[in-house]
Amino acid sequence: MLELKNISCSYGRMPVVRDLTLKIEEGSTGLFGPNGAGKTTIINAILGLVSLKTGSISFRGIELNKLKTHERVHLGISVVPQERELFPLMTVYENLIVGGQNVPSAREHVEKTLEEVCEIFPILKERFEQKAGTMSGGQQRQLAVGRALMAKPKLLILDEPSLGLQPSIVHDLFTILKDMKKDVSIMVTEQNVRESLRAVDTGHIMENGEIIITGTADELSNNPEVEKAYMGL
Ligand SMILES: Nc1ncnc2c1ncn2[C@@H]1O[C@H](COP(=O)(O)OP(=O)(O)O)[C@@H](O)[C@H]1O
Ligand SMILES: [Mg+2]
Structure with a gap:
């Protein structure tokens, strides 16, 4: 439904997203990574708030590069930003x-x-x-x-929805998101993957502007490397 092909973004001279390719299918997808990995930058690139140095983004087969932010929103992309x-x-x-x-x-x-x-x-x-x-x-x-x-978005993007919430509230929120994904596709970014893995079908782990691990929720939860680095153990 959303396809990012070889995208790169930078602020000034500092590269922040490096030749990143990512396919978001219908259902629900997690984009995980530590603070500063480039998650919000990717969302801003999807919205057209940050320009691409290379690559292209398409949504349901429509090339977004030339579209303004509101035109992208009208196509059915809705974002819940990190700052409420x-x-x-x-x-x-x-x-x-x-x-x-x-x-x-x-x-x-x-x-x-x-x-x-x-x-x-x-x-x-x-x-x-x-x-x-x-x-x-x-x-x-x-x-x-x-x-x-x-x-009425076709794709709902949530940027670190758990930030600043108590664990029990986070748990409730992800339970709701899990149920919601029947009606709308969801892409969610998080630093700590433990709770959010329950709610997603697939996840991608980022570091320094690149995707380093991709897998189903099950694969990621059984991956020792992921557990060590991102489960907050
Ligand atoms: N407006 C900006 N100007 C300059 N650098 C920025 C700006 N926004 C983010 N950055 C830098 O880009 C990198 C990625 O940031 P960001 O996409 O916000 O990461 P994340 O959302 O994964 O925490 C960080 O090093 C951050 O300091
Ligand atoms: Mg962010």
Whole structure:
């Protein structure tokens, strides 16, 4: 569904992603690696926020290189960024509605999508009138995911969704993501792979802008090298 072919990105002269090739199939995929590996840069390249020095990216057979960010979003790519990017002074309901307004094809389905999102995250419906900024970290993360889903994406990209959350909340979030992948394909980045491996079909491990190990979730969890370096043992 998403194909990155031999992409390289750099900030100034510093290469950050090096000749990286990555195929994201339908279902759910993890992109793992330590802080600074280049995960967020790849997401920004997918969105067109960082330019490619080499290579190309295509989504469902459409070449993205010449498309603007909003055109890529309209094709069905929705990103939940690392920094929660909610409107803290707006209510939960308003945040969700804004998410549904960004993409023309999602606009006419806003009411129905809102119901679906509230089924996935019941707490959001209970808190419709609450200001987003006054919710707990875990709830805000649910809202950020819910808002991204309001755009009815075909591919939902989550950049380190577990960051700053308590382990039990992280566990719940990945349980939800595991169930969600039936309806939308998911790509998730994480530093620690332990929880997220439960929720993905396939994973790729990055270091210094390159992919060094690829495998199914089972293969990765049984790989001693992965266990040592990325399970947080
Ligand atoms: N805007 C930027 N300007 C310069 N260097 C950056 C910028 N953003 C990230 N970097 C550098 O690029 C490398 C990869 O960063 P990033 O993609 O954010 O990694 P990750 O998301 O895996 O933690 C790091 O060395 C980081 O310091
Ligand atoms: Mg990052």
